[in-house]
Amino acid sequence: MVNLRKEQEATLARPRMAYKPMARMLFWGMDLFYGKALTLRKVQLLEILARIPYQAWELRQYLRLTHLYEDGESVDKGRRITTWAREAQDNEFWHLLVVNERMRQLGIQKHWFWDRWLPRIAAFKYRLFSRLLSLIDIQTAFYLNAQFEDHAEHEYMQFVQDHPELDNEKVEGAVAREHGNAETWGDVFRRIGLDEREHMNNSLAFCGLPTVAGADEASPAS
Ligand SMILES: [Fe+2]
Numbered sequence: 001m002v003n004l005r006k007e008q009e010a011t012l013a014r015p016r017m018a019y020k021p022m023a024r025m026l027f028w029g030m031d032l033f034y035g036k037a038l039t040l041r042k043v044q045l046l047e048i049l050a051r052i053p054y055q056a057w058e059l060r061q062y063l064r065l066t067h068l069y070e071d072g073e074s075v076d077k078g079r080r081i082t083t084w085a086r087e088a089q090d091n092e093f094w095h096l097l098v099v100n101e102r103m104r105q106l107g108i109q110k111h112w113f114w115d116r117w118l119p120r121i122a123a124f125k126y127r128l129f130s131r132l133l134s135l136i137d138i139q140t141a142f143y144l145n146a147q148f149e150d151h152a153e154h155e156y157m158q159f160v161q162d163h164p165e166l167d168n169e170k171v172e173g174a175v176a177r178e179h180g181n182a183e184t185w186g187d188v189f190r191r192i193g194l195d196e197r198e199h200m201n202n203s204l205a206f207c208g209l210p211t212v213a214g215a216d217e218a219s220p221a222s
C-alpha cells in the first residue's frame with residue numbers, strides 16, 4: 001500500500017524542475033488569469049488542459065501508423081505511446097471529475113466566464129499548439145509535458161500542505177474514491193499529486209531521461 005504522506009514529503013523535498021521558457025509562459029498565462037495561488041477553479045483549468053497533449057500524441061501515432069504499420073519498430077513505439085496516452089488522459093479525466101465533485105460538494109457556483117468560456121478558449125488554443133508541437137518535435141512535446149506534470153505534482157502536494165483541514169474532511173462522493181479509495185480529501189489530492197509524478201516520469205522516460213523515484217514506476221517507455 002502506498003504511503004501517501006511519505007510521497008507528499010518526497011515531492012516537497014524535491015526541487016521543481018528548471019522550467020524552460022515555453023513551460024514558464026504556460027504557467028505565467030494561468031497565473032495571470034487565475035492568480036498565483038492554487039484554487040479549485042485553477043485546478044479545473046489545469047485538468048482540462050492536462051489531457052490535451054496526450055490526445056495530440058495519440059492522434060499523431062495513429063496517423064503515422066497508417067503508413068508505417070509494416071515497420072515493426074515504429075509499430076512497437078507507436079503502440080506504447082498510444083497505450084500510455086490513453087491511460088494518462090483517462091486518469092486526467094478522473095482528476096477533472098474529482099475537482100468537479102469537490103466544487104459541487106462545497107457549493108461553488110460555476111461562473112459563465114471563468115469556469116466555462118475561458119477554459120474553452122484556453123483548450124482550443126492549447127489543442128492547436130499541442131498538435132503542432134507533436135508534429136514538429138515530439139521529444140520537445142514530451143519534455144514540455146514532463147515540466148507541466150512536475151509543476152502539477154508540486155502544486156497538488158503544496159495545496160494539501162497549505163490546507164491541513166483537508167485531512168479531517170471525509171470523502172463522501174463515489175467519484176473521488178474510485179482510484180485509491182482515499183478516506184479523506186487530503187489523501188485524494190495526494191493521490192492525484194502522485195499520479196502527476198507518474199505522468200512526469202513516463203514523459204521523461206520517453207525523452208530517454210532519468211525518472212524520479214516513487215511509488216509508481218515509469219514503464220511504457222522501457
Ligand atoms: Fe491531472
Ligand SMILES: [Fe+2]
Pocket residue numbers: 050092149152195196199
Ligand atoms: Fe498529469
